[in-house]
Amino acid sequence: MTPPAKRATSADVARAAGVSATTVSYVLNDTPGQSIPEETRRRVLEAVRQLGYRPRGSARSLAAGRSDVVLLSIPHLSIGPGITRFVEQFATSLAQAGLTLVTHLAGAPGRSLPDVCAAIDASVVASLDPLDDDTAQALRRAGADLVFTTEVEAHPTMRRMGRLQAEHLIDLGHRRLGYAMPEHPLLRRIADDRMRGVAEACAHAGLEPPLALDTKLDTAVMARAARRWRRESVTAVCAYNDEVAIALLTGMRRARLTAPGDLAVVGADDIPLAQAAEPPLSTIAFDLEKVGRSLADAVVASLSGRKPRLPPTSMDPHVVHRAST
């Protein structure tokens, strides 16, 4: 065991390289308007490596007035393979701009988003959907810029997804839709949003609102729901997400109902399992990587002072038509 070995500081590096802390800072930050001779730069970098030096984030942000940290708020529901791709792309794009991403699972008790933001001193908070006003205000007071993905049409993404599900079904000739609600209470908010989108599309087409049924990830429950929809002459159902849709498909098989003949089903989110369902599940997909990239651009823009008045990006949800519809 080495003695607790105090962490190396910028001053240590300066000493080791025979320069001042200022020079170290210049080298490490490529401070513009400075011409450091190659030799000096090399010596500094060498000392940095030697000492395993990493600037302390807190000192940096305190002195500079801004950190290079971006905080992403993930609604705890949408944790899934899609989000992962998105987060990775987002992180990568941010890294290219010298920014560091960390994420916060929202929704749980404990630390609120503004608390976390203040704790890590993030300069930007990003979120897939808008935050409520109080939170947004608190965040801004905590000194953070806010960046969201926003629909061009000013439709929050979730609602738009529901619309797409329904429109797809309606285009196919269905006149009476069902909606499969998720079980978990924390999903309720998003589910309501998504269903609102479905209802809008129905209204727009002159149809009744969808017949919403509470469901569970349980084959028996799903079988029952499927029969109920049939009884009410529903011919197609929008599921809250792909998991619910897949469970519904299973329940239908149990009830000896086929898709899309007896009941058409469309999911949401396009999880990998959707293609391996029987029949393969139609669903709503996003181009998450694109979103990751453009959200990163929006962050960079926001940091450069240009507050883009225009929506930075769209999740660009779109229908993936497969056999269940």
Added chain:
Amino acid sequence: MTPPAKRATSADVARAAGVSATTVSYVLNDTPGQSIPEETRRRVLEAVRQLGYRPRGSARSLAAGRSDVVLLSIPHLSIGPGITRFVEQFATSLAQAGLTLVTHLAGAPGRSLPDVCAAIDASVVASLDPLDDDTAQALRRAGADLVFTTEVEAHPTMRRMGRLQAEHLIDLGHRRLGYAMPEHPLLRRIADDRMRGVAEACAHAGLEPPLALDTKLDTAVMARAARRWRRESVTAVCAYNDEVAIALLTGMRRARLTAPGDLAVVGADDIPLAQAAEPPLSTIAFDLEKVGRSLADAVVASLSGRKPRLPPTSMDPHVVHRAST
């Protein structure tokens, strides 16, 4: 648009409350060994509320020498519903101890874990499985304590999961096992670990190593794999995870094979869909919330200087027996 309204500082609060910054600090931190009169405390708190003041994390950690931030590294693969429950419990428990959790999706290019750690100045980095030595060392040099979940038996969790899958099957009388490998290359490492556990259990029971087949989340591919296993007189297969298992179940149906009669299947991770599969999927579950709690305890312990020599916690994987086996 309000003028950029400089963020309130501790000094602002002090002024507004008619006290010194020290007192503000004392009140906000419940600094032990200080007896602040109720009246003063009230005034300070009032001013804090009034100004929407939140201490700046970077200044705090710089002055105090340690931050209250904990960084969790999530292997980008294991993003799933289970992890979510875990993260939430972990965050909640940490919050009770006054600590703030943020997470980092590991594996992606861009920022390395030590980079992120230094950027946010985390005092503790937690991870579900051990980190490689270089990373661990870099992290320690960056001033962070490290906390992992560790098996009592010193078996990394992933390998232990594989053992459990196999032992379960072997107990049931199966003598020739198959292993369903995932498609994604990034999953390979964990898959290898899990399969190693399966191989160990086989060896221990005097059986041949499992017949590993590469699979995809695709019904046709799975149907083919299932036939192949049957041909090689495999009677039971361990799937990399529940998704793979569910897809396999679907493929088997397509191939007119039943579970567990023609081929027994056991998954891993216990995702919610596992119970809604047909037949309901046997799998390996964790008590993630327990893990979240004890990992938080370990963090707190580590921060109090007691470096627990004993493994802080175990993921406690266990078999969930359902109809597919």
Added chain:
DNA sequence: CTGAAAGCGCTAACAT
């Protein structure tokens, strides 16, 4: 091209 000096906002001795 490089260094000296002044803080950033907060905490922690040390007074009082």
Added chain:
DNA sequence: ATGTTAGCGCTTTCAG
């Protein structure tokens, strides 16, 4: 019980 005084490690004018 509260204020004074130093810094924490870094960036950033401003001189040289």
